[in-house]
Amino acid sequence: MILIFNNVMAIFRKELQGYFKSSLAYVIAGVFWLLACSLFVSEVQLWTAQKTAGQVVDVPQESLKSFLSGMWWLVMFLMPSLSMGLYAEERRHRTLELLATSPITNWAVALGKLLAVWTLFVTLMLPVGVLEILFLSHADPPITAGVFVVGHLGLFLLAAAILSLGLFISSLADSSILAIILTYALILILSLLFLLGERWGEPWVAIFDQLSLVKHYVTLTQGVLDMSSVILFVSYIVLGLFLTAQSIDLLRFQRR
Amino acid sequence: MGSKVINFLSWFSVALMVAGFSAGFVSGQWFSLPLGVMLSGVVLLGISLVWRWQRLSPSNPWWQWRSTQSGTNALVATLAVLVILGLVNFIVVRYPYRADFTEQKTYSLAPQTLNVLSALPNPVEVLVFIGNDPSASDSQSQIVLQNQLLLKEYQRQQPNKFKFRFIDPQAEPGLARKHNIRNLGDISLVYDQRMKLLSSGLSEVTLTPAIALLTNERKATAYMIQGHNEVPLSGFTESLAGAVNQLKMEGITVEPLNLSLQQQIPDDADVLVIAGPKLPLLEAEVTLIRDFLKKGGNLFLMLDPEVDVGLKPILEAMSAKLDGRLIVDPKHARLAWPAALTYGEHPITESFSQKLSFFPFAQAVDVQEQPGQQVTPLLQTSEASWAETDLTGQQIQLDQGRDRKGPLTIGVAIKRSISAPPPAPKEKPSPPPKPSLSPPSPNSSPSPTASPTGEAVPSASPTAPNSESVPSPSLAPTPPLSTESVPPPTGESLQPEIQGEAARVVIIGDSDFAKDDPYFEQTVNRDIFVNAVSWLIMDGDDPTLSIRPKRVIQRTLDISDQMRMLLSVFGIVLLPLTALATAAALWWQRR
Numbered sequence: 001m002i003l004i005f006n007n008v009m010a011i012f013r014k015e016l017q018g019y020f021k022s023s024l025a026y027v028i029a030g031v032f033w034l035l036a037c038s039l040f041v042s043e044v045q046l047w048t049a050q051k052t053a054g055q056v057v058d059v060p061q062e063s064l065k066s067f068l069s070g071m072w073w074l075v076m077f078l079m080p081s082l083s084m085g086l087y088a089e090e091r092r093h094r095t096l097e098l099l100a101t102s103p104i105t106n107w108a109v110a111l112g113k114l115l116a117v118w119t120l121f122v123t124l125m126l127p128v129g130v131l132e133i134l135f136l137s138h139a140d141p142p143i144t145a146g147v148f149v150v151g152h153l154g155l156f157l158l159a160a161a162i163l164s165l166g167l168f169i170s171s172l173a174d175s176s177i178l179a180i181i182l183t184y185a186l187i188l189i190l191s192l193l194f195l196l197g198e199r200w201g202e203p204w205v206a207i208f209d210q211l212s213l214v215k216h217y218v219t220l221t222q223g224v225l226d227m228s229s230v231i232l233f234v235s236y237i238v239l240g241l242f243l244t245a246q247s248i249d250l251l252r253f254q255r256r
Numbered sequence: 257m258g259s260k261v262i263n264f265l266s267w268f269s270v271a272l273m274v275a276g277f278s279a280g281f282v283s284g285q286w287f288s289l290p291l292g293v294m295l296s297g298v299v300l301l302g303i304s305l306v307w308r309w310q311r312l313s314p315s316n317p318w319w320q321w322r323s324t325q326s327g328t329n330a331l332v333a334t335l336a337v338l339v340i341l342g343l344v345n346f347i348v349v350r351y352p353y354r355a356d357f358t359e360q361k362t363y364s365l366a367p368q369t370l371n372v373l374s375a376l377p378n379p380v381e382v383l384v385f386i387g388n389d390p391s392a393s394d395s396q397s398q399i400v401l402q403n404q405l406l407l408k409e410y411q412r413q414q415p416n417k418f419k420f421r422f423i424d425p426q427a428e429p430g431l432a433r434k435h436n437i438r439n440l441g442d443i444s445l446v447y448d449q450r451m452k453l454l455s456s457g458l459s460e461v462t463l464t465p466a467i468a469l470l471t472n473e474r475k476a477t478a479y480m481i482q483g484h485n486e487v488p489l490s491g492f493t494e495s496l497a498g499a500v501n502q503l504k505m506e507g508i509t510v511e512p513l514n515l516s517l518q519q520q521i522p523d524d525a526d527v528l529v530i531a532g533p534k535l536p537l538l539e540a541e542v543t544l545i546r547d548f549l550k551k552g553g554n555l556f557l558m559l560d561p562e563v564d565v566g567l568k569p570i571l572e573a574m575s576a577k578l579d580g581r582l583i584v585d586p587k588h589a590r591l592a593w594p595a596a597l598t599y600g601e602h603p604i605t606e607s608f609s610q611k612l613s614f615f616p617f618a619q620a621v622d623v624q625e626q627p628g629q630q631v632t633p634l635l636q637t638s639e640a641s642w643a644e645t646d647l648t649g650q651q652i653q654l655d656q657g658r659d660r661k662g663p664l665t666i667g668v669a670i671k672r673s674i675s676a677p678p679p680a681p682k683e684k685p686s687p688p689p690k691p692s693l694s695p696p697s698p699n700s701s702p703s704p705t706a707s708p709t710g711e712a713v714p715s716a717s718p719t720a721p722n723s724e725s726v727p728s729p730s731l732a733p734t735p736p737l738s739t740e741s742v743p744p745p746t747g748e749s750l751q752p753e754i755q756g757e758a759a760r761v762v763i764i765g766d767s768d769f770a771k772d773d774p775y776f777e778q779t780v781n782r783d784i785f786v787n788a789v790s791w792l793i794m795d796g797d798d799p800t801l802s803i804r805p806k807r808v809i810q811r812t813l814d815i816s817d818q819m820r821m822l823l824s825v826f827g828i829v830l831l832p833l834t835a836l837a838t839a840a841a842l843w844w845q846r847r
Binding site: 021023025029031034038041044051056057127136139140143144146147169178181185192196199224225226231235238242243246249 | 263266269277294301308330334337345352353356363808809810813814824831833835836839840842846
């Protein structure tokens with residue numbers, strides 16, 4: 001058990017160090033910060049303007065809510081670019097076989113990689129979170145932390161789910177570019193599933209609503225901690241990890 | 257070769273999905289073509305993914321794979337995991353648990369609603385008539401989204417007996433006609449043969465009482481007093497036919513009642529409606545109505561100005577006074593048709609705030625709070641309106657001193673506890689302590705909190721020297737709820753709830769507003785009438801009436817401009833620049 005944990009940590013550390021040395025990670029960080037911070041600042045400005053125009057609004061809460069729903073797009077478009085190289089790069093460097101046949105279980109490798117890339121996302125969110133808190137602490141009357149915490153939990157879960165699915169696709173694709181495109185497609189499908197449900201009527205509505213990433217993310221950003229939402233995100237994370245491990249497992253018998 | 261085909265397949269499937277998505281997005285309709293294109297893209301993508309996966313294992317016939325066993329294992333394991341995850345998800349959907357972290361529990365239903373829903377005897381269907389038009393304004397799609405959220409929450413509580421549908425009235429005009437839909441956004445509740453129209457917008461405050469009322473098996477009857485030139489109940493124009501029809505659809509029986517012929521008010525009368533009499537009522541009739549009121553009957557008065565119909569004794573019993581002068585509103589094209597600009601926080605006028613209503617030839621109504629009587633102003637005219645004293649003058653204008661300046665209250669809802677004085681020593685188990693009541697001090701700033709809670713007036717209070725003789729008339733210095741004192745936004749907390757049995761009265765200083773008039777098509781005029789009757793016939797202690805709307809907390813971000821600037825620069829300029837500079841440095845180093 002401890003051995004597996006150590007293995008996971010080793011992979012995790014190696015991957016994280018890789019990010020600190022890669023300029024691509026910094027470019028992504030720069031773009032992410034630029035977009036996320038301007039999104040937040042502009043939402044605050046927008047709602048403050050509404051308030052000054054005489055509307056009855058809860059400026060901090062509304063800003064937070066719109067910011068988080070805007071983050072949906074940012075996460076959806078930036079996460080695949082983080083996950084695309086996770087296995088595709090190994091393949092390109094011809095280290096994938098090494099990894100697949102190494103004594104470390106495929107599970108541990110996949111988990112370590114996912115943890116590392118998710119940690120990167122959390123790190124990216126940290127300065128943005130600080131900015132949010134600095135803004136929101138000026139709320140008058142003060143706001144409670146509940147909605148903030150649940151909303152950001154939703155954001156982190158969403159990111160982890162997308163990264164996990166992206167991890168799987170990266171393990172299949174030969175090149176990073178293909179991996180990113182396929183991940184976009186998959187995420188798009190998962191996001192728009194509910195439209196299909198609306199067309200097809202009853203049993204499908206419930207099924208596709210449950211599978212849809214958007215609906216659950218929206219629920220969480222509104223400050224409602226719905227167990228089914230959390231379970232769904234965790235399901236996608238587990239599924240992504242499992243499929244990755246399976247696909248790497250099959251790789252061992254690859255004969256070209 | 258194979259990998260090329262796979263690559264082509266992947267790209268092609270993505271292109272198909274994008275094409276289908278953009279076609280659907282642009283046309284705004286998710287009919288078969290865009291969906292079909294998208295679906296075929298999905299299927300192709302699936303095939304390419306599976307193929308890709310398979311290619312990772314030997315490329316020759318699968319039965320020769322060294323890994324056939326391993327592949328089968330993988331397949332079985334994958335299926336097992338999918339089934340397990342599916343089951344787990346099924347269970348959480350089936351047995352939901354959710355915690356609402358919003359301060360006002362914005363996304364949770366009130367306990368009263370949960371009670372109503374769990375007690376539903378038969379299925380209720382809610383039809384929301386709103387266009388599914390993609391070009392619709394942002395605010396409208398926002399409304400649709402909010403309605404959906406709310407209705408879903410209702411449905412989650414009672415999945416078998418609560419149904420809802422969104423209907424485009426343009427696409428199904430027949431259905432819209434059947435449900436008497438007038439405006440986009442109207443909502444129809446269907447239960448058995450009954451229908452109820454809600455045009456006030458959807459919220460828990462309106463929906464739950466509507467469901468409670470509609471599913472109530474008790475037959476409610478409204479009697480309309482006749483014989484004094486009241487507004488007719490039927491007829492093509494200038495009648496209450498439309499409003500009466502709507503009441504009937506809701507399962508409320510509407511009967512005319514001529515008191516001078518029948519000499520008594522029927523026992524099954526839930527509400528008496530006096531709609532704009534032009535001739536005075538006989539004294540015997542007034543006495544009958546007064547006794548009816550005393551016994552806890554509900555009354556709906558629609559009284560026009562400049563006519564004295566002899567209802568003074570009844571009005572006086574409620575400390576109500578009719579102004580008698582005609583209200584004019586110079587802002588309106590028809591001078592004597594004031595619009596209601598402010599609506600009270602009350603089940604009758606809930607969520608009317610953005611809607612229009614007109615009251616042709618109306619007068620102001622003043623009702624004072626008194627012990628055991630809770631008064632809510634329902635309708636208020638604009639600041640610019642006034643009550644004109646002299647209509648014969650050359651020019652209709654506001655004469656300071658003589659005319660009464662707006663805003664004026666033209667409609668009030670009154671809730672009165674029945675067991676008001678004379679002292680009924682009904683000993684309550686725990687009378688609320690009200691030290692401020694004795695001795696009554698007329699000079700202390702009168703606040704509504706001083707008025708006692710409902711029936712508890714004559715009951716014992718620990719600090720009162722003589723509990724049985726706390727005389728209610730001495731409590732007079734409650735503030736007159738005149739038009740000048742617009743209730744504060746948090747008024748509900750200040751006004752004591754009248755507990756237990758209560759008689760309810762609605763007084764509106766106008767009788768023309770509920771008539772069938774094409775001019776009122778886009779207004780909520782008729783809804784005010786129907787809502788008022790609905791409110792009056794409800795059980796006085798119906799808990800659904802006490803659902804409070806979830807108000808938006810008015811919060812600001814009290815942040816100085818410098819601070820805002822500093823933070824913005826930090827986030828938008830400094831952070832990204834640092835990251836990009838590091839990236840550039842790394843790249844340079846690598847070269």
